[in-house]
Amino acid sequence: MIKFYFKKMIMLVILSLLFLVGCNDQKVSNEDKVVKVGIMLSDVGLGDQSFSDMAFTGLERARDEMGIEFNYMELNGDSSYEQGLTKLVEEKPDLVIGLGFAMQEDLEKVAKAHPDQSFLFIDGVSELENIHSITFKEDEGAYLVGVLASFTSKTNTYGFIGGMDVPVIERFRQGFEHGIKRMKPDANLLVDYTNDFGNQKKGEEIAVKMMNEGADMIFPAAGLSGLGAIHATAKHDNVFSFGVDTDQFFFAENTVISSMLKKVDIAIYQAVKELNDNGKLLEKHKVLGIKENGVGLAPIRNTQITPTIESEIEKAKQDIINGTVTIKSE
Incomplete structure (x- = not known):
């Protein structure tokens, strides 16, 4: 009887240890998960000394400070916003960013085709459930x-x-x-x-x-x-x-x-940080003005x-x- 009880106790200890190890592995796995972001740049793309360059700067900062990964697409030749956004979605990122009001139609088309993908629209507002928006005053x-x-x-x-x-x-x-x-x-x-x-x-x-x-x-x-x-x-x-x-x-x-x-770099950095910290974007639509430090004057x-x-x-x-x-x- 004592022998049986002793064996039973050993089995319970082993199962408990296995459970704890499994939980610990899961915890490490969640903490080590790398946030992945894709961005479709505005029409001129990198080198515009303005909108696209600032967005890229914001993502570079997020990569350097938080360890996120990101990829980007630009209009090229006969390519369209829809094609670029679709390619980004196929990489299965945590977030796809559409930069600029001009891509709203294509962004919404891709978002409807991929309802489980989360999107962020900069400079425009969409009513689609899976598209969050940031606009500026x-x-x-x-x-x-x-x-x-x-x-x-x-x-x-x-x-x-x-x-x-x-x-x-x-x-x-x-x-x-x-x-x-x-x-x-x-x-x-x-x-x-x-x-x-x-x-x-x-x-x-x-x-x-x-x-x-x-x-x-x-x-x-x-x-x-x-x-x-x-x-x-x-x-x-x-x-x-x-x-x-x-x-x-x-x-x-x-x-x-x-x-x-127009602090697009800060807005995108903060959005990615929010995603990194919370696993999702918390607001459907953010509007950034002087009070929110979204716009201002240079020296x-x-x-x-x-x-x-x-x-x-x-x-x-x-x-x-x-x-x-x-x-x-x-």
């Missing part, structure tokens, strides 16, 4: 650019160059115009569109036309096309420009006064920064954060 950042431009213009004529006449670009224009007219209600704003985010020559041509019409402050929100506009202002005395998305001072150091920062150069300028920019910022100022769509 570009009008708030552009509002600060407009306030700053109003202090530095000598002609009181300003130029805005958009990549396309679409809602996201219109938010840039509306914010810029409202910021200028906060300080200079009688200002003259010239507006034109390149209808292409990758045509530097077109951006330059429009900037030259605006300068000939008296504009001495030009703000392009047109991707790579906008760099053409910035380079055009660099060739003329007493004409200045503003960058967009990232700090573009270093592309024309004699002309860029500041840049409207100010090429103009004298007076206490008045500093005070007015800070006041404009606080008015937006407090809700005293709201930028209404036209």
Whole structure:
């Protein structure tokens, strides 16, 4: 009887140890799981010195700090967003990111075909259950650019160059115009569109036309096309420009006064961190403005920064954060 009881106890101990080892192995396995991300870049792709480059920077930071893995696709020749997104899904990542409003139709088509795949849409909103979204209050950042431009213009004529006449670009224009007219209600704003985010020559041509019409402050929100506009202002005395998305001072150091920062890199990094920490994205739609540190101003150069300028920019910022100022769509 004692012998039988002793054998039974040994068996229970062995089974308990096996159970604990199995649990421990499972715990190690979960902790060691590497988050995988795929991203479909916007139309111009890497080298746009703006949107795609910033998104890539955010993923590189996530890789270096969290050990995630990521792959990316670009439009190439006859390829489409749908083809690129589908290839990323086939790699079975934890998250597929679609960068830019232009791919909404293709993104939703792929998401419907793969309901178990999680997607993140940057610069657009989808009602599909498996697509999360991040959008930005570009009008708030552009509002600060407009306030700053109003202090530095000598002609009181300003130029805005958009990549396309679409809602996201219109938010840039509306914010810029409202910021200028906060300080200079009688200002003259010239507006034109390149209808292409990758045509530097077109951006330059429009900037030259605006300068000939008296504009001495030009703000392009047109991707790579906008760099053409910035380079055009660099060739003329007493004409200045503003960058967009990232700090573009270093592309024309004699002309860029500041840049409207659209912090896509931080937004993507934070989204991947959320996924890494929680196993999923927690919010269906995030909207990032000044208050959320999603948009802002780069350092100010090429103009004298007076206490008045500093005070007015800070006041404009606080008015937006407090809700005293709201930028209404036209």
